[in-house]
Amino acid sequence: MNDADAQRVGAALSGLGFCGRAEPEEADLIVLITCVVRQSAEDKTIGRLESLKGLKRRHPSTMVAVMGCLVADPATLRERFPWVDGFFRPSDVDGLVDLVRQRFAPETAPALPAERTPVSVSIPISMGCDHHCTYCIVRLRRGSQQSRPAGEILRETREAVQRGAREIVLLGQNVDAYGHDLPSQGLNLAGLLSQVHDTDGLLRLRFLTSHPGEMTEELISAVAGLSRVCPHLELPVQCGDDVVLRRMGRGYTREQYSSLLSRIRQRVPGCSIATDIIVGFPTETREQFEATADLVTAERFDSVHIAKYSPRPGTPAALLADDVPQDEKERRHRILEELQTRISQEINSTYMGRTVEVLVEGRHRGRWRGRSATNKLVFFDHDADWMGELASVEINWAGPWSLRGTVKG
Numbered sequence: 001m002n003d004a005d006a007q008r009v010g011a012a013l014s015g016l017g018f019c020g021r022a023e024p025e026e027a028d029l030i031v032l033i034t035c036v037v038r039q040s041a042e043d044k045t046i047g048r049l050e051s052l053k054g055l056k057r058r059h060p061s062t063m064v065a066v067m068g069c070l071v072a073d074p075a076t077l078r079e080r081f082p083w084v085d086g087f088f089r090p091s092d093v094d095g096l097v098d099l100v101r102q103r104f105a106p107e108t109a110p111a112l113p114a115e116r117t118p119v120s121v122s123i124p125i126s127m128g129c130d131h132h133c134t135y136c137i138v139r140l141r142r143g144s145q146q147s148r149p150a151g152e153i154l155r156e157t158r159e160a161v162q163r164g165a166r167e168i169v170l171l172g173q174n175v176d177a178y179g180h181d182l183p184s185q186g187l188n189l190a191g192l193l194s195q196v197h198d199t200d201g202l203l204r205l206r207f208l209t210s211h212p213g214e215m216t217e218e219l220i221s222a223v224a225g226l227s228r229v230c231p232h233l234e235l236p237v238q239c240g241d242d243v244v245l246r247r248m249g250r251g252y253t254r255e256q257y258s259s260l261l262s263r264i265r266q267r268v269p270g271c272s273i274a275t276d277i278i279v280g281f282p283t284e285t286r287e288q289f290e291a292t293a294d295l296v297t298a299e300r301f302d303s304v305h306i307a308k309y310s311p312r313p314g315t316p317a318a319l320l321a322d323d324v325p326q327d328e329k330e331r332r333h334r335i336l337e338e339l340q341t342r343i344s345q346e347i348n349s350t351y352m353g354r355t356v357e358v359l360v361e362g363r364h365r366g367r368w369r370g371r372s373a374t375n376k377l378v379f380f381d382h383d384a385d386w387m388g389e390l391a392s393v394e395i396n397w398a399g400p401w402s403l404r405g406t407v408k409g
């Protein structure tokens with residue numbers, strides 16, 4: 001979601017005559033797009049803001065703006081960080097642009113040609129969330145779910161594809177619930193996917209993040225039946241123990257989650273599944289953690305994003321004692337990382353000798369970099385310009401986090 005906000009801010013600012021600078025010292029305007037989903041992310045943001053204080057003293061005319069989930073109470077933030085010129089809630093690109101216009105009078109600046117449109121463009125289709133996961137601060141910062149009208153989403157998709165995008169990623173905190181709050185529109189995510197799918201020139205379509213309790217048979221059928229929808233789902237499980245799942249307020253059991261996965265795998269053969277897991281939730285015992293490790297072993301996810309629990313102020317879980325010691329959280333984190341590295345390596349090794357279609361997104365250290373439909377990162381060497389193209393790549397090297405190969409034909 002923050003990447004999508006950054007893309008939108010970047011596009012709006014280049015339309016006002018701004019271009020990117022590698023060093024903050026050289027910039028007229030610095031925008032921090034912030035995340036507070038975990039304490040470590042919030043600490044990083046605060047550290048960054050503190051470090052900008054000196055820069056602002058040296059360059060008082062540099063404008064500093066902060067956007068995103070840190071911005072819950074702008075008045076308090078203004079008191080704490082008086083060197084920041086403006087605070088904007090998540091996705092408030094218009095508010096930021098208004099302030100920039102006032103400050104820089106950009107009508108005098110020539111509009112620059114827009115920067116090259118990324119091959120993969122993310123489009124937020126809903127903000128906020130109606131679930132009540134007890135550890136989650138997102139709902140407090142982004143509010144209850146607000147879906148965007150389908151007409152706006154389709155227009156943005158067409159425009160992005162006309163500018164050169166080849167893949168669209170539809171985003172929502174709980175993307176599967178798209179449209180529930182727009183009953184008069186009568187369109188759910190499955191319906192939206194089939195409309196976006198028909199955009200001329202679009203090669204690939206993805207969506208994230210799903211909620212296991214919201215993934216309907218109709219949605220699974222859409223993934224199975226729409227050829228441009230990638231066989232890749234982001235489906236956070238968070239934990240493999242039912243008691244902890246209940247305390248987290250996730251609304252499903254481990255068995256329900258596993259049965260959903262087997263239905264997906266039956267209907268969408270080869271579908272890759274990524275998940276999120278929190279270790280060290282309050283009261284999580286070693287046995288309960290073992291249940292999560294068991295689930296990871298049994299379900300063989302393609303990738304797992306593992307977070308150590310940290311209490312977020314204002315959430316129900318923050319009222320519970322954070323009673324799993326830090327070194328035990330680190331131990332659980334390490335065990336899952338090692339387990340998943342092995343599984344990812346085994347899964348990726350099955351790609352050896354296979355030819356996969358890679359949508360090329362850019363270059364990295366002299367090589368072309370892209371993704372398979374199953375979201376595997378693939379690198380290859382070639383002299384031709386593959387930017388934005390689909391390349392058939394025969395895989396001849398597989399690591400846990402990426403694949404390498406040679407272009408065929």
Ligand code: SF4
Pocket residue numbers: 129130131132133136137138139173174211
């Ligand atoms: S579904 Fe996701 S965004 Fe919504 S409350 Fe739960 S963790 Fe937070």
